[in-house]
Amino acid sequence: MWQNLLAFNLGVELGQVAIILALWPALIMCRRVNSSLWMYLRVGLAGGCAAIACYWTFKRVAEVYSTLA
Incomplete structure (x- = not known):
């Protein structure tokens, strides 16, 4: 295993x-x-990663909550 x-x-x-x-x-x-494109790209990538992390966190919390309820 x-x-x-x-x-x-x-x-x-x-x-x-x-x-x-x-x-x-x-x-x-x-x-x-292009330094301004670099800044937008960094913020966009970080925001996308944060959005996915929040989605997965809320989804898993909802699954745990539904199991307990």
Whole structure:
């Protein structure tokens, strides 16, 4: 059981690293070309991540609440 969990978590982490490594050069280039676009892109990405995190949090809290009620 623990090997499956470890393999899954390592796969998720490697996927995240691969995405960052793929996007990093484009983000660096964007920052060098247009600083205002870089700021909007950073705020947009952070806002999108925060929105997804809030959605998942509220969804899981609702599931726990419905289980308890």
